[in-house]
Amino acid sequence: MGATDDRLKGKVCIVTGSSSGIGRAISLAYARQGGLLVCSDLQPEARVDVSTEREANTDSLIVQTGGRAVFVRADVRSAVDMEALVQKAVEEYGRLDVFVNNAGVSLEAGRPLVRIHETSEEVFDTTMAINTKSVFLGCKYATAQMLKQDLLPSGDRGWIVNMCSIYGLTGGYCMPAYNASKGAVALLTKQVALDYAASRIHCSAICPGYTDTAIFVNTVKSANRERLEGNHPLGIGKPSDIVGAALFLVSDEARWVTGTLLNVDGGWLAGKK
Incomplete structure (x- = not known):
């Protein structure tokens, strides 16, 4: 599995949206650092055929390279699925230490530009369910389990x-x-951090800029990509660029960190007022 310093040795980690992109990169990195993985998505295969994802499924690759991982199918919009996901981690490994709410969609990406009066209720409801309700459910069932430990x-x-x-x-x-x-996710993160700090449960968020995930590659036209590239002083990122932040935020080194919204954006926000 490559170099490891066991920063997460023995920690039980759930990652949603683990089959592709950032979720896959985080899952593989956690396993390299000794984490025990529960990989979760709608299916184990990458949703889009991307060159870096033509290898084995995320959980299979972890096992093949000496780590421990299982795959659990879960619809992040479903309370039943999310509760069962946490229970599977406990059944498999005995506890839950890390929960990464990574699954998400951008239904507006790659479509004609629309303002709010042109946005359908279906697009809004689906986006909120996958991007925001999922985080609520993940935090709800993760904290409930962690409080028992x-x-x-x-x-x-x-x-x-x-x-x-x-x-x-x-x-x-x-x-x-x-x-x-995503604005709702930012404030929900701070709320959970405040409410569970006394219980020693940390909650922070990563705020990526544009990264070369399957969704980005397949929805952004070349001309628009050039413009977006110019908005990042360090250029567009890769899923692997998010890994360092994801490792730090769940490591013992982050014992005094919670409620943080960590920008990993190639400098995008540096010039924003």
């Missing part, structure tokens, strides 16, 4: 990482559903 040697009970976006922190043209969903 004894403190770890570090003095902590658990870590939650929510995948937010630069558009959870600033406006963006013609994406009313997506921006609203």
Whole structure:
């Protein structure tokens, strides 16, 4: 599985949206660092055929390279599925230490630009269900399980990482559903951090800029990509660029970190007022 320093040795980690893109990169990185993985998505295969994802499914690749992982199908919009996902982690490994709410969609990406009066109720409801309700459910069932558990040697009970976006922190043209969903994730993260700090459950969020995921590659036209590239002083990112933040936020080094909205955006927000 490559180099490891066992930063997450023995920690039980759930990652939603694990089959592709950022979720896949995080799952593989956690396993390399000794994490015990529960990979979750609608199906184990990558949704879009991307060159970096033509290998084995995420959970299979972890097992093939010496780690431990299982796959659990879950619809992140379903309370029944999300509760069962947490229970599967407990059945498999005995506890839950890390929950990454990564699954998400951008239904407006690659479509004609629309303002709110042109946005359908279906697009808004679906976006909020997958991007925001899923985070509510993940936090709900993860915290419920973590509260039952004894403190770890570090003095902590658990870590939650929510995948937010630069558009959870600033406006963006013609994406009313997506921006609203990610803005809600940003404040929900802070709420959970405040409510569970005394229980030693950490909750923070990562706010990525544009990254070369399957969805981005297949929906953004070349001319628009050039414009977006110019908005990132360090260029468009890769899923692997998110991994360092995702590792830090669930490691013992982050014992004094919670409620943080961590920009990993190639400098996109540096020039925003």
